[in-house]
Amino acid sequence: MDKAELERLFPALRESSFRITSPPAGEYNCIAWAAAETGRWWWPAQGYHWPESIPKEPTLTAFRQMYESLGFRECSSPDRDDGFEKVAVFTGPAGTPTHAARQLPNGRWTSKLGREDDIEHDLSALEGSWYGRVALLLRRSSEGSP
Amino acid sequence: MTMIAGLPTCFAGINSEYIARPDECEGVTIGAGEDARKVSQSFRAALQDFFLPASREITSRRAVFMHLASEWKRDTAVLSSVHAIALHPAYQRIIGMGREALPWILEELSHRPDHWFWALTSITGVDPVPPNDRGNLQRMAGAWLKWGRGQGFTD
Numbered sequence: 592m593d594k595a596e597l598e599r600l601f602p603a604l605r606e607s608s609f610r611i612t613s614p615p616a617g618e619y620n621c622i623a624w625a626a627a628e629t630g631r632w633w634w635p636a637q638g639y640h641w642p643e644s645i646p647k648e649p650t651l652t653a654f655r656q657m658y659e660s661l662g663f664r665e666c667s668s669p670d671r672d673d674g675f676e677k678v679a680v681f682t683g684p685a686g687t688p689t690h691a692a693r694q695l696p697n698g699r700w701t702s703k704l705g706r707e708d709d710i711e712h713d714l715s716a717l718e719g720s721w722y723g724r725v726a727l728l729l730r731r732s733s734e735g736s737p
Numbered sequence: 738m739t740m741i742a743g744l745p746t747c748f749a750g751i752n753s754e755y756i757a758r759p760d761e762c763e764g765v766t767i768g769a770g771e772d773a774r775k776v777s778q779s780f781r782a783a784l785q786d787f788f789l790p791a792s793r794e795i796t797s798r799r800a801v802f803m804h805l806a807s808e809w810k811r812d813t814a815v816l817s818s819v820h821a822i823a824l825h826p827a828y829q830r831i832i833g834m835g836r837e838a839l840p841w842i843l844e845e846l847s848h849r850p851d852h853w854f855w856a857l858t859s860i861t862g863v864d865p866v867p868p869n870d871r872g873n874l875q876r877m878a879g880a881w882l883k884w885g886r887g888q889g890f891t892d
Contacts, residue, residue: 592814600815617851618874620817631872636819638854638864640872649820689818705815706851721815 592707603716612701613709622654624703625678625691626661633657651726654680654688663729669714671698675730679714683723690722798834802841805831810851823855832859843885850878857881 592615598605622633623640631640635647635657642660646653655665658678666672669679677694692702692714700714718724809827816822823829831838839860842853854877858864865884870876885891 617849622817623872632817632819632852632874633872634817634819636823636855638858638866638871638877639819649818687818687820689816689821691817703817705813705817707814 592704597704597708597710600721601717601719603719604712607713607716609710609712609716611708612711615707616703616709617706619703620705621691621703624701624709625693626658627693649687651680651682651686651688654691655727655729658729662731664731666728666730669694669725669728671696672730674733676733677728677730679725680727680729681717681722681724682726686726688726690717692717798837799841802831802834802838806841806845813852819852819855822852828856832856835860839885840890843882843891846878847882847891850874853878854881 594609594611597609597611616629618632619629620632620634623629623631626633633640635641635645635649635653637647641647642657645657645660658680663678666675666677669677671677671694676696679692679694679700680688681690681692683689690702692700692712694714695701695711699711701709701711702717703709714725805827809825809831812827813822813825831842839857842856845851846853851874854864854866863884866877866880870880882891
């Protein structure tokens with residue numbers, strides 16, 4: 592998917608700088624990518640990867656618990672905090688999770704767009720009709736503990 | 738009535754088992770020669786092939802499947818939610834095609850692993866993917882293709 596098509600789907604990308612950082616890959620999704628995994632598609636649905644101990648339901652609570660099981664804890668700011676890595680979970684109008692992004696050491700965010708590319712972007716640039724809005728921010732120590 | 742060699746001759750209708758039934762041609766010479774029989778059979782076969790072409794019907798249904806699959810892929814390309822991907826109307830219509838769609842889905846899966854698993858399980862009622870392979874699309878596709886070969890859907 593080229594930049595023009597991405598800008599068509601996510602108009603806010605036009606107002607900010609973003610770059611494609613990998614070619615399309617269907618092996619993993621944004622939820623896995625935010626957890627720094629590229630081998631599986633994570634989703635709380637029958638047949639897909641989801642931690643055994645977390646409710647297999649597409650709710651913000653389940654997503655919070657899933658990332659907490661990886662050492663993340665809820666936080667309030669999307670700004671970069673030294674020594675921490677952050678994840679943002681987006682939800683649609685009904686409150687159902689749609690997307691997750693991971694903060695990079697430079698303070699910008701990285702997202703895997705469905706089966707399509709990875710991009711580096713401003714967090715708010717993906718808000719809109721496809722992913723809704725950022726509903727949850729979490730962070731963990733860059734060394735892996737909360 | 739057709740005149741052949743100066744005699745009134747009656748040819749069969751296409752639904753007749755015979756070249757002509759005697760009661761259809763009472764008082765006339767019946768055209769019941771071998772050539773007439775072949776012509777009638779060929780005409781009947783051609784007519785049936787035109788109106789009820791099984792091969793053309795399958796091609797058409799497959800074209801519908803391909804159209805729906807293309808629409809589904811386009812509209813769900815940037816989605817992560819398996820629920821949203823599977824609830825897309827085109828995907829639901831493919832599920833509605835039932836077992837007829839299985840060979841086409843498996844063929845798609847053989848070209849490129851994609852989220853056909855929900856549809857496959859919905860249609861067949863089984864899930865051959867081992868628990869450890871869940872989420873690994875390559876392995877999930879492999880499990881389904883193996884299942885398909887075992888069921889005779891693919892070579």
